[in-house]
Amino acid sequence: MPGARITAAGWGWRHAGRPVPAVAGLDLEVPAGQKVLLAGPSGAGKSTLLYALAGVLDPADESEETGSLQVDGAVSRQLRGHAGLVQQDPETQVILSRVGDDAAFGAENLQVPREQIWGRVRDALDAVGLGEDQGICLTRDTSRLSGGQKQRLALAGILAMRPPLILLDEPTANLDPTGVLEVRDAVLAVVERSGATLLVVEHRLAIWADHVDRMLVLEPGGGISHDGSPGELLAPGRVRDELAAAGVWVPGRVPAPMTPTSTSAHSPTAAPSGTLLTARGLAVSREPVTPGWRRRFGPTPTPVQADLDLELGAGEAVVVTGANGSGKSTLLLTLAGLIPSHAGTLTAGAALKGERAGHLPDDPYRWKAADLVSRIGTVFQEPEHQFVATTVRDELLFGPRHARDPESGQRLFTDEEAAQRADGLLTALNLESLAEVNPFTLSGGEKRRLSVATVLAAGPEMVFLDEPTFGQDANTWAVLTGLLRGLVAEGRSVLAVTHDADFAAALDARTIELAAVAAVPVNPVNPVNSGESGARS
Amino acid sequence: MTLPISPRAGTTSARSASAARTAPSRPEAGSVFERANPLAKLAALLPVTAVLVATMDWVSSGIVLVAAVALLPLSGIRVGEFFRRAWVLVAAALVSAWGTALVGEDSGALLFEAGPVSISEGSVLAGLATGLRILAVALPGVMVFITTDPTDLADALSQRLRLPARFVLGSLAAFRLLGVLTEEWRTLGQARRARGVGTGGNPLRRLGSWLGQVFGLMVQAIRRATKLAITMEARGFGTGDRTWARESRFGAVDAWVVLGGLGLSALAVGLSVATGAFNLVWA
Numbered sequence: 001m002p003g004a005r006i007t008a009a010g011w012g013w014r015h016a017g018r019p020v021p022a023v024a025g026l027d028l029e030v031p032a033g034q035k036v037l038l039a040g041p042s043g044a045g046k047s048t049l050l051y052a053l054a055g056v057l058d059p060a061d062e063s064e065e066t067g068s069l070q071v072d073g074a075v076s077r078q079l080r081g082h083a084g085l086v087q088q089d090p091e092t093q094v095i096l097s098r099v100g101d102d103a104a105f106g107a108e109n110l111q112v113p114r115e116q117i118w119g120r121v122r123d124a125l126d127a128v129g130l131g132e133d134q135g136i137c138l139t140r141d142t143s144r145l146s147g148g149q150k151q152r153l154a155l156a157g158i159l160a161m162r163p164p165l166i167l168l169d170e171p172t173a174n175l176d177p178t179g180v181l182e183v184r185d186a187v188l189a190v191v192e193r194s195g196a197t198l199l200v201v202e203h204r205l206a207i208w209a210d211h212v213d214r215m216l217v218l219e220p221g222g223g224i225s226h227d228g229s230p231g232e233l234l235a236p237g238r239v240r241d242e243l244a245a246a247g248v249w250v251p252g253r254v255p256a257p258m259t260p261t262s263t264s265a266h267s268p269t270a271a272p273s274g275t276l277l278t279a280r281g282l283a284v285s286r287e288p289v290t291p292g293w294r295r296r297f298g299p300t301p302t303p304v305q306a307d308l309d310l311e312l313g314a315g316e317a318v319v320v321t322g323a324n325g326s327g328k329s330t331l332l333l334t335l336a337g338l339i340p341s342h343a344g345t346l347t348a349g350a351a352l353k354g355e356r357a358g359h360l361p362d363d364p365y366r367w368k369a370a371d372l373v374s375r376i377g378t379v380f381q382e383p384e385h386q387f388v389a390t391t392v393r394d395e396l397l398f399g400p401r402h403a404r405d406p407e408s409g410q411r412l413f414t415d416e417e418a419a420q421r422a423d424g425l426l427t428a429l430n431l432e433s434l435a436e437v438n439p440f441t442l443s444g445g446e447k448r449r450l451s452v453a454t455v456l457a458a459g460p461e462m463v464f465l466d467e468p469t470f471g472q473d474a475n476t477w478a479v480l481t482g483l484l485r486g487l488v489a490e491g492r493s494v495l496a497v498t499h500d501a502d503f504a505a506a507l508d509a510r511t512i513e514l515a516a517v518a519a520v521p522v523n524p525v526n527p528v529n530s531g532e533s534g535a536r537s
Numbered sequence: 538m539t540l541p542i543s544p545r546a547g548t549t550s551a552r553s554a555s556a557a558r559t560a561p562s563r564p565e566a567g568s569v570f571e572r573a574n575p576l577a578k579l580a581a582l583l584p585v586t587a588v589l590v591a592t593m594d595w596v597s598s599g600i601v602l603v604a605a606v607a608l609l610p611l612s613g614i615r616v617g618e619f620f621r622r623a624w625v626l627v628a629a630a631l632v633s634a635w636g637t638a639l640v641g642e643d644s645g646a647l648l649f650e651a652g653p654v655s656i657s658e659g660s661v662l663a664g665l666a667t668g669l670r671i672l673a674v675a676l677p678g679v680m681v682f683i684t685t686d687p688t689d690l691a692d693a694l695s696q697r698l699r700l701p702a703r704f705v706l707g708s709l710a711a712f713r714l715l716g717v718l719t720e721e722w723r724t725l726g727q728a729r730r731a732r733g734v735g736t737g738g739n740p741l742r743r744l745g746s747w748l749g750q751v752f753g754l755m756v757q758a759i760r761r762a763t764k765l766a767i768t769m770e771a772r773g774f775g776t777g778d779r780t781w782a783r784e785s786r787f788g789a790v791d792a793w794v795v796l797g798g799l800g801l802s803a804l805a806v807g808l809s810v811a812t813g814a815f816n817l818v819w820a
Contacts (some may be wrong), residue, residue: 054771085771092764095772097688097713104782106772117782143716157772338727373733384756385721385728388749402733440756454732 003033003197010067040218041246084158090150100138148179206251247473281344322514337364358407377455396422399458445476568613577791581798634668
């Protein structure tokens with residue numbers, strides 16, 4: 001199967017409801033079988049180009065197309081199954097609930113005869129490392145695959161269609177380093193074997209730079225600004241500097257953490273000292289161990305990690321690493337008082353409870369949300385999960401307005417103090433111009449900065465973050481690490497679940513590596529008495 | 538990590554030949570009920586339910602109920618699992634039986650009386666019949682539900698009943714997304730607690746916080762659904778005919794299942810008429 005040839009002449013696309021086109025005046029010639037890396041700052045129209053080539057851009061509803069864009073001499077919308085597309089979020093790349101069915105889906109739609117489908121499916125799954133030889137049977141439940149496996153399954157689904165053009169839109173942005181390499185190698189193997197033309201969009205250029213023939217740099221609202229081999233374009237020089245300045249991850253460059261312009265926003269509460277949080281014999285699990293009588297009929301949940309002892313002190317930076325499914329995020333949620341501990345004890349120190357602690361229980365899970373927010377802040381992986389207001393400014397006011405004194409139930413901050421904190425954070429994170437904007441309409445990097453700012457607004461002593469740098473461009477990365485360094489210097493404690501070694505280095509963090517699940521000694525836990533009292537005995 | 542690049546040209550044809558015979562992506566083992574075609578199970582359920590809806594007596598309900606319990610081993614459902622799913626229905630049946638016994642029309646000897654509330658032999662029997670009927674209608678349905686995989690149902694609906702693939706597979710994908718959203722609902726709750734959104738307070742405040750979480754879930758659902766639609770479209774879904782990798786077939790098992798359903802309903806009607814308990818609802 002030969003690869004597809006792409007020809008663009010003065011092509012442009014304006015999305016419905018947007019004043020300026022996402023892409024304009026694009027002239028391009030990609031010969032069959034070429035491997036192309038698409039780079040450029042956010043908003044340069046890279047995804048738009050991919051979607052157009054995949055034939056999923058709708059020319060109706062008020063959007064506007066100019067010039068021509070052709071795949072093998074035809075408009076891609078009219079070519080079914082000619083291009084395969086993998087997008088960023090693994091959860092939306094899986095369609096059906098059985099691995100075999102999911103891989104067969106595209107081939108079925110192209111009316112491949114039944115006799116051929118399973119042969120194609122098995123070949124495709126073998127090629128991406130999800131074959132029966134690798135221990136994945138065709139009936140495996142797709143929801144039990146890791147992120148990297150889901151992306152590879154999507155690739156297999158495309159491969160079974162045998163398309164001459166493969167399009168990848170940041171396929172590794174949500175994956176850990178192992179997943180990134182898994183997917184990258186699977187893609188390269190597939191392209192090698194099929195001879196398909198490859199177009200891949202990625203922020204972290206190092207993943208692909210050594211493996212593609214050509215690199216294109218797109219300009220926001222324009223066409224191609226640079227075109228050459230990755231070696232040429234990424235060599236020290238003007239293009240490399242331009243890309244770096246635009247927030248693109250160029251190989252071999254770690255951005256310098258950017259110290260925020262003002263740190264006063266989160267310093268009014270006195271910085272603590274001493275131990276903030278102590279865990280003894282802690283076991284964590286997402287499955288609740290509430291002894292409901294119905295649970296007797298179901299299987300007993302086993303903790304994903306058990307017998308953990310750890311201590312988190314003031315002014316400490318800690319990163320938690322470990323393989324997929326080793327319970328990093330579960331541990332984080334438990335320490336942050338968001339899910340109950342499975343067994344063992346979690347004790348908040350006097351330094352964390354603060355002077356006005358009243359009779360706060362030891363276990364943060366038993367605190368009210370209003371008491372939690374001024375002591376422990378948690379930044380979730382997906383910023384949108386934490387947005388609760390309709391403007392950026394209200395989002396920042398929310399925490400300080402809701403923080404309470406546990407003793408008296410009085411507000412911790414007056415309206416003026418809350419406004420002061422919000423404004424301080426807006427300035428520190430360069431979000432001033434967006435103060436009245438709806439958080440859901442922000443760009444990815446802006447959402448990330450805002451989600452961190454919102455938990456800082458109530459001045460927590462501890463900040464927990466789940467994969468804060470996933471999918472972020474280099475500029476957001478620099479702002480984020482700078483901000484967190486500032487917190488640590490103030491004497492607050494930062495704990496992040498991350499695979500980002502540069503992030504750990506930038507924070508000068510202590511590393512806790514969680515063992516893979518299989519290595520954890522699983523204590524037989526009786527659900528009826530594994531509550532706190534049982535665990536203490 | 539290195540991936541094996543295996544040019545399996547030789548093995549492919551042999552494999553696909555065997556693949557055409559068996560449906561490789563479908564569980565081959567399993568209980569009779571799990572192997573049966575979902576449509577056959579529904580076809581068996583239909584006459585049984587029709588009988589129970591038509592007549593209001595404890596004989597037919599009792600027979601169906603006994604049969605359902607006797608068939609439990611055939612369905613491969615563990616007893617614990619069954620009651621974990623069906624206990625709500627059992628509770629509902631008990632409540633209805635109690636209610637009918639209390640307020641039902643009195644006949645026969647009076648057993649208990651307190652003001653407007655009275656329990657007689659007649660009303661107790663009516664309550665019993667009501668409770669049994671609810672259980673008899675619900676439990677076989679639960680058994681079919683537990684033993685039916687949504688994927689197999691979708692296969693049968695689109696290939697056998699010729700429902701449009703766009704609708705059936707769209708629903709199936711949405712169904713899978715529903716599971717993802719359940720997980721997301723939990724995460725949203727945790728994420729909002731971390732922001733200081735309490736779940737306590739007065740009912741109005743709770744409602745407000747709940748609505749906020751619903752809104753958050755809606756946003757995520759729409760985002761996900763849009764992306765999923767693009768994924769499906771990019772794989773050629775939505776226009777024209779398609780082939781099916783796995784054939785939804787009817788076999789000997791299915792014939793037995795349908796016959797079993799018909800036989801059971803006939804037995805229920807027959808015994809009910811013979812004992813004189815038969816009692817048409819609209820008669």
